Amino acid sequence: MTRIGLLSDTHGHFDDRFYELFADVDQIWHAGDIGDWDVLEKMCAFKPVVAVYGNIDPPQMKRKLKERETFFCESVKVYMTHIGGYPGRYAPQEKPIIKSSKPDLYIAGHSHILKVMYDKDLNLLHMNPGACGIYGFHTIRTAIRFTIDGADIKNLEVIELGQKHKLIKNSE
Helix, strand or coil: CEEEEEECCCCCCCCCCHHHHCCCCCEEEECCCCCCHHHHHHHHHHCCEEEECCCCCCHHHHHHCECEEEEEECCEEEEEECCCEECCEECCCCHHHHHHHCCCEEECCCCCCEEEEEECCCCEEEEEECCCCCCCCCCEEEEEEEEEECCEEEEEEEEEEEECCCCCCCCC
16 A cells, blocks of 8 residues: 655645645655755655656756656556646647556646546546645645555545735735
């Protein structure tokens, strides 16, 4: 059994609450837009990490990480990218890759919208953990915890970190 903490769109902010929220996970998976080298280093120092880069990530991160990762976690074939869409609305560049690689679990970020749904046409589970950073158009910061047990994906939990910080301008 492997416990996973799934993040996306940290945009340079790793919430300290993840040290407690992910204390019992075996791995952290990050679906892109990490935003800052320090965030990646914090995650890697805390737990084993599988991550892809996103569209806002700096060039040195794009040299270290891949745009797409395909890997097995126990008996589950996982395909992860940042800009990927979701069932019925996959990004044009992703649909042929999804069809040919035939993952059991497809993970994408980018939209800042938490979404978990089954694609019966491609026989896969899609997860987007939303955004857990403090920058972007989302209002509620989210992440996901779940377990992979053999070929089963189970015990999915949505984590809400609350509203992102709002900047208030002082009009003088």
